Amino acid sequence: MAAGLTAVPSLAASAAAGTLQQVTDFGSNPGNLAMYEYAPADLPASAPLVVALHGCTQSASDYHAHSGWQKFADQWGFAVVYPQTSTANNSLSCFSWFDSTKDTRGKGEAASVMQMVATAAAQYGSDRSRIFVTGLSAGGGMTADLLADYPDVFAGGAVDSGIPAQCATTQTAASGCQYGSQNLTPRQWGDKVRNSYPGYTGSWPRVAIWQGSSDTTVTPVNGTELRDQWTDVWGIGQTASSTRNLTGGTTESIYADSSGKPAVALFSVSGMAHGLAVDPGPGADQCGTTGTYYLDYICSSYHTAKFWGLDGAGGSNSLPAPSGVAVTGTTDTGASLSWNAVSGAASYDVYRDGTKAGSTTGTSYTDTGLSAGTSYSYTVAAVDATGAAGAPSAPVTATTTGSTPKCYTDNNYNQVKAGRAHQIGGYAYADGSGQNMGLYNVAVVHTLKETSPGYFVIADAGC
Numbered sequence: 001m002a003a004g005l006t007a008v009p010s011l012a013a014s015a016a017a018g019t020l021q022q023v024t025d026f027g028s029n030p031g032n033l034a035m036y037e038y039a040p041a042d043l044p045a046s047a048p049l050v051v052a053l054h055g056c057t058q059s060a061s062d063y064h065a066h067s068g069w070q071k072f073a074d075q076w077g078f079a080v081v082y083p084q085t086s087t088a089n090n091s092l093s094c095f096s097w098f099d100s101t102k103d104t105r106g107k108g109e110a111a112s113v114m115q116m117v118a119t120a121a122a123q124y125g126s127d128r129s130r131i132f133v134t135g136l137s138a139g140g141g142m143t144a145d146l147l148a149d150y151p152d153v154f155a156g157g158a159v160d161s162g163i164p165a166q167c168a169t170t171q172t173a174a175s176g177c178q179y180g181s182q183n184l185t186p187r188q189w190g191d192k193v194r195n196s197y198p199g200y201t202g203s204w205p206r207v208a209i210w211q212g213s214s215d216t217t218v219t220p221v222n223g224t225e226l227r228d229q230w231t232d233v234w235g236i237g238q239t240a241s242s243t244r245n246l247t248g249g250t251t252e253s254i255y256a257d258s259s260g261k262p263a264v265a266l267f268s269v270s271g272m273a274h275g276l277a278v279d280p281g282p283g284a285d286q287c288g289t290t291g292t293y294y295l296d297y298i299c300s301s302y303h304t305a306k307f308w309g310l311d312g313a314g315g316s317n318s319l320p321a322p323s324g325v326a327v328t329g330t331t332d333t334g335a336s337l338s339w340n341a342v343s344g345a346a347s348y349d350v351y352r353d354g355t356k357a358g359s360t361t362g363t364s365y366t367d368t369g370l371s372a373g374t375s376y377s378y379t380v381a382a383v384d385a386t387g388a389a390g391a392p393s394a395p396v397t398a399t400t401t402g403s404t405p406k407c408y409t410d411n412n413y414n415q416v417k418a419g420r421a422h423q424i425g426g427y428a429y430a431d432g433s434g435q436n437m438g439l440y441n442v443a444v445v446h447t448l449k450e451t452s453p454g455y456f457v458i459a460d461a462g463c
Contacts (some may be wrong), residue, residue: 003360019038020036022036026116027119028113033109035083035119038069038082044128045315046125047081047127048078048130048131048310049078050310051083051132051146053385055135056090056092057093058136059296060084062082062291064082065287065289067102067274068287068300072302073364079120081120085268095135095141095167097167098167098174100173103146115434117153129155130308130310132155133157133158134157134158136275137274143159144157150197156379157205158300159208159405161211163231164182164222164226164228165193166196167225182225193230204263206228206263206307206339208267208303208339210304211267212272212273213268213272223268224267225417228374231264241379242351244268246298246418247285247298247405248296248298250269250298252267252303253265253266260394262307267300269297269298272297274462275293276293276294277295289457293390304427315421316331319391321381321394322340325338325394332400333369334367335370341363345384346385347359348362348382351379352376352377353377357378374399378396378397389437404450407447407463415448421437426439427439428440432454
């Protein structure tokens with residue numbers, strides 16, 4: 001992941017550990033940004049490095065104070081770099097995610113951020129394979145651009161209430177990205193990433209996306225478009241491998257790569273307006289403080305850090321995906337599955353069509369209450385003793401036996417004409433059951449249920 005970085009000698013005067021410090025000498029700084037950094041006093045060698053970009057009207061110190069990143073830097077041992085823009089660059093102190101002279105590889109603000117990364121990585125002896133970037137709003141838009149520009153530098157990213165990479169190339173076009181759909185296919189979105197660093201053949205960053213459902217500044221379609229963009233880059237579909245409900249009305253949808261490891265995560269926060277999701281409190285999964293654009297729902301920084309694996313557990317999906325998942329039997333209303341045991345698993349969660357269907361401590365499960373003659377997609381995830389779900393398995397399809405009853409409501413004349421009934425002596429009779437439906441005309445209406453091929457019964461009371 002280090003090909004895009006240039007080694008820089010360590011700073012003569014290192015920033016004081018445990019405090020947010022400004023670094024004034026980090027390169028030619030073509031984007032006219034300021035650099036701030038934070039590292040815990042006991043930062044280990046080869047620790048990860050996180051770059052965190054503030055939103056419009058915010059600052060590095062503001063983001064450091066509210067976002068919760070300091071808590072996890074202290075707890076899990078990594079350094080944080082906070083780039084800062086100003087009104088000299090943009091009247092609202094927004095990062096220029098919409099300006100191709102500033103947000104593309106080797107240019108402007110993007111180049112300044114890379115100089116900060118190189119400086120901090122040399123200073124702290126950071127693990128060059130564990131460099132990550134996150135940002136809110138305009139900082140989120142710049143985060144997406146940086147991930148596209150420098151996939152050789154960043155192992156992962158998180159776009160909070162942000163914009164897809166290279167959505168706009170001029171400030172005039174920016175509002176169209178913020179407030180509406182661009183009506184692009186996943187392939188077209190993915191091409192914007194691939195074209196940001198033509199010829200790149202390495203691995204892609206793993207991307208977390210955070211979006212509030214009531215955001216009117218960056219409309220929720222941007223979360224969907226970001227999902228489309230990065231799943232296409234990874235070459236995976238837009239159907240979630242698994243979903244689960246988190247606190248704060250948050251739904252996590254995971255999109256796994258071919259090995260079963262999460263590549264893209266979409267966190268949709270119900271009812272949240274524009275901002276960064278925080279959750280003040282002392283709990284292990286709580287962080288941050290509320291303020292302008294810091295909204296009390298869930299600690300997004302905690303879940304992002306776990307998704308990247310900064311907690312030392314290998315990411316939010318630390319246990320491997322179960323292998324050998326197979327359909328062992330089906331009935332009209334049920335499907336049975338089995339799989340191989342996963343070392344360290346306390347239980348297993350079974351997902352039907354992306355939604356959790358149930359849990360079991362064994363390596364088999366029977367799902368019930370299904371519709372006849374219907375196909376269902378299943379994945380299985382191992383769960384450790386703390387309740388953390390591992391990577392989802394590859395999906396398998398189970399098709400129940402029998403057929404799903406179909407119902408048809410129409411007048412007797414049309415029921416006969418359609419072959420669901422027949423007429424004798426001026427009356428209509430249901431095919432199969434022979435039930436009398438009344439006069440053979442257009443005035444009498446019945447609902448017929450097809451309980452088996454060619455067999456119809458009157459179901460006026462409900463189908």
